[in-house]
Amino acid sequence: MAVPPSLVASPDLQPLRRALISVSDATGMIELGRALVARGVSIAATGSTCKALNAAGVPAENVADIIGFPEILGGRVKTLHPKIHGGLLGIRNDPVHAAEMAEHGIEGFDLVCVNLYPFEATVAKGADYATAVENIDIGGPAMIRAAAKNHGYAAVVVDPADYGRVLAALEEHDGATPLALRKALAAKAFARTAAYDAAVSSWFAAALDEPAPAWRSFSGALAETLRYGENPHQKAAFYSGGTPRPGVATARQLQGKQLSYNNINDTDAAFELVAEFDAATTPAVAIIKHANPCGVAVGDTLAEAYEKALRCDPVSAFGGIVALNRTLDAAAAKRIVEIFTEVIVAPDATEEAAAIVAAKKNLRLLVTGGLPDPAAPGLTVRSVAGGLLVQDRDFGRTEAGDLKVVTKRAPTAAELADLVFAFRVAKHVKSNAIVYAKDGATVGIGAGQMSRVDSSTIAAKKAAEAARALGRAESLALGSVVASDAFFPFADGLVAAAEAGATAVIQPGGSVRDEEVIAAADAAGLAMVFTGMRHFRH
Template identity: 65%
Template sequence: MALSETRGIRRALLSVSDKTGIIDFARALSGHGIEIVSTGGTRKALTDAGIAVIDISEVTGFPEIMDGRVKTLHPSVHGALLGVRDNPAHTSAMRIHGISPIDLVVVNLYPFARTVRAGADYDTIIENIDIGGPAMIRAAAKNHADVTVVVDPADYDAVLEEIGSHGEVSYEARQQLAAKAYGRTSAYDSAISAWFARTLDCEDGPKWRSVAGVLRQTMRYGENPHQWAAFYADGSERAGVATAEQVQGKVLSYNNINDTDAAFELVAEFDPNATAAVAIIKHANPSGVGLGATLATAYQGALACDPVSAFGGIVALNRTIDAEVAAEIVKLFTEVVIAPDATADARAIFEGKKNLRLLLTGGLPDPKADGVSVRTVAGGMLVQSRDNRSAEDCALKVVTRRAPTETEMADLMVAAKVAKHVKSNAIVYARNGATVGIGAGQMSRVDSARIAHSKSRDAAKAAGIEGALTQGSVVASDAFFPFADGLEALIEAGATAVIQPGGSIRDEEVIAAADAAGLAMVFTGMRHFRH
């Protein structure tokens, strides 16, 4: 028989942890005269539903043992899956050993990732590592010339349609299902490997590392129209774009998702129980960040920093959106709004802007949580732990004769948290709980300082204010100042206090320049490059 030909289905093995749709699926199979073999909880669910089922122990002639750890790991199962129907030696062995072919395998796996997310103990997590399931999936997928393998309840209807129309599943469909099956087992093993790496705290990194995800969205294109793109969730359920409900608006683009993630991670730095926070993002950099007693106040502060760049931006909020701030947001063209939730009144206001994408996440990502970031390079990938620390975690050291005032220190902490999320070289000016100038991604720190100052003058002019918004502000730098010229640019902009990592061989020169100008300077000892 040629591989392109189809195979009839006479016997199916069903063993699923996620029982979504399995009763209706099994009932339909039974209606087509297909014999059903099943295991454990799946067998009980089918039997309780009145569906005729053969217990796996009747196939193997051996009972389930070791608390179910061993039930399908048997030649009567794997010979039934791996036997090539057109190979005389295989069919002879099956006949001699009384092995009946299994033509359809429906398996999904123990909920390992969900068990980890639930905070289970080590032993419970280990027991949720599936062994028999992946073994059956891989065997069936390898022998897809003869066997159909289904790992996703979303495929039940398509498989039933093929059986109903043709009495069998086409080879092309079996190929697609096999490819999907190997992707599933690969992602499953990747999650287990990643958990072990985290749990055992592998300082040098594991010898082998895989990165996996489940498809959330195929996109029209990537960063540019000639690039293919798709969006995958990693299974961590970290609050953000991957977990959000899109309430309204057009489909998210690659750039929308990238920028929205940057915005939401930034705004999550600020405790919603302590202050309302709003971040406006353009091209993965903040154009403005504001804090306040209300979201509306915070939004106005964020917008005032750079109202020109805010056009067409992403707005992230750390609290439930209310009608007051929603009414302000819709005054300006905005691509995406993301927040933990929104009131009914706020949603009604956004409905008037049909193209605005509204994402509600149900919570904020924990900025202190462990995790890794991955970036591809030619022939490999760079993996690092998430930058989950901030200035408030540091032993701050005042290095100038003058210490920051209480107000300056509060603004320094705001500026430092924002600088962590600005592309290097990063300079962030802040005053009264809001950014008033942001310099991002320049080759020189001096250029970043001057660009931020220049933009603050433009923002002041637009607001009818003489001078620059940076006058009387404080500044955060993501890395040390290699020379005093960077500090001199801040002094020229009107800054009164600076927070930076320190560590330059010219720190004394920089400190002397600050003292000469009467600036307060604080060292954190922690750099926050973001490339």
């Protein structure tokens, strides 16, 4: 009985005699070709790749000459042929395979270097539908998968960064590739084609406005391996999703030690929050601790906004993340570095500001080149046991003109501005969320409680503690406004806010007891507005 081809033992060291190169990213290709030829390796290449190699003095045979058929259909068909795929998939040690390859004049490929049409980059640039479709690679993934499956004999390279790795192995093993390297390259190759297909399928879902496709794939490119996850016993890594949205994944780290898992999570939360405020008109600062804001403010300058934000909860701000919606300047930098801070993230930083931060060698400074658009659509993904929860990013926004006054007293202009501010902050606070704000700054935040009354109580307590830290007798919540991320199911939460000193309330509305809550607001002399939109964040 013949041994199944899949069970034929592959060699540990496979001599590299013949290579196939077909790339859209020509980085390092000429240098690779020269190094291979110097080792006596023959090269086959597809049209444009072959021309580029030959023009650089690297001898390469055109695939069209090997198969006896020209590229057709504008280059859509050029490698889908038995003489190519037989050379990729043939098991050299299997007698049947070897006989068939010899019969049909098929030579095996020991190295396959293929990278794909730049579909992701094309889509990121805003290409139209037809252009995006034309950049979906067909032959490339087929060759990659074939060579990766046959890694017992073929080394497959999908990333120019790995050319040096292959050349080093050839030097070490006298012109052969070791099986361990071929396995590692095959694993990377399958991951690349999976990510590529995920990008194509996700683009189709968006292009067709399909919120729940039958299969959903997500992918990312490794940005860095992290020291550990949320806790030291958890392994972790950070992946870039490949979208151009400015943020922690696209940022340049100007200085400081490596970001941790928790740093990345908190920095993302901070930067998404501060982006709620228009940088063109309003300097804004957010201070985050454990993914919740402990102080947010706007001001005439970043330094003023930071001072106001810090007042809200200076104890929690210690060891926090500071996000700014404008270029970090020297005045703000001087104030921020006065207390221990883990990360500063901003669209940019002046040279003077960067020099000030540099005095704190462990403090990470990230610049993103821009702000994320809080109104832009996108997806969030969360794993659950056995599955994924996928939803639209919360890109809902509430402006002053969207509000419905439901009490006898309407808010004053100052109260209205603070109500809009407070509700934008509440959107980024873990539910149940209560936010007290005054003069464009949070003065008390209650986050993540099972009871909305408890959140109100904690926020009021924080406001009182902040006042004591400033040497004031009266709570900072006195004369403030209060925002709730969801409706008050009972009047008790609203009454607690009034007792803390709030004069106006913003909430979504929609409770069966809305009339009771409105009556309580009227009895307390509060102005209250409904948004019609809630912002649960779990």
